[in-house]
Amino acid sequence: xxxxxxxxxxxxxxxxxxxxxxxxxxxxxxxxxxxxxxxxxxxxxxxxxxxxxxxxxxxxxxxxxxxxxxxxxxxxxxxxxxxxxxxxxxxxxxxxxxxxxxxxxxxxxxxxxxxxxxxxxxxxxxxxxxxxxxxxxx
Numbered sequence: 001x002x003x004x005x006x007x008x009x010x011x012x013x014x015x016x017x018x019x020x021x022x023x024x025x026x027x028x029x030x031x032x033x034x035x036x037x038x039x040x041x042x043x044x045x046x047x048x049x050x051x052x053x054x055x056x057x058x059x060x061x062x063x064x065x066x067x068x069x070x071x072x073x074x075x076x077x078x079x080x081x082x083x084x085x086x087x088x089x090x091x092x093x094x095x096x097x098x099x100x101x102x103x104x105x106x107x108x109x110x111x112x113x114x115x116x117x118x119x120x121x122x123x124x125x126x127x128x129x130x131x132x133x134x135x136x137x138x
Contacts, residue, residue, distance in 0.1 A: 016051040016126055021108050023048055023134060029098040031090075034058070039090045041097040043070075045107055045128070053107060055128045059093040067097065073131035074103050106132040 016022060028044040039059035046052055057067055064087070071077060077099065087093040108130035116123050 019111050026100045031094045070131045073105050073133045104134040
């Protein structure tokens with residue numbers, strides 16, 4: 001049985017303040033289902049100052065390139081080039097993305113604007129647009 005560890009900082013929800021490139025650690029992977037029943041894994045990224053960002057990875061063939069983009073920025077994850085995995089099994093997808101927890105990676109945040117439907121109010125948010133190896137000189 002695992003032991004509970006008191007870690008108040010893990011409950012932090014402080015957002016990053018501005019667009020830019022930030023050094024982060026992947027601290028959590030949360031498996032879920034979309035309203036259509038598709039598998040997703042949400043990764044939580046924590047910056048050096050405790051700021052948090054997240055990105056969800058949908059288990060759909062048309063967007064698997066995003067998993068490869070993150071994998072390319074994580075050189076410490078040793079997976080053979082050309083290896084094939086059966087992501088039709090939700091657990092295989094969840095375990096694969098889950099192994100990124102504990103890894104350090106730079107994220108590039110960009111501002112994205114959207115309109116809230118019910119109020120027609122324009123909102124802004126920061127979204128992860130790119131992953132860079134932690135050793136990248138940016």
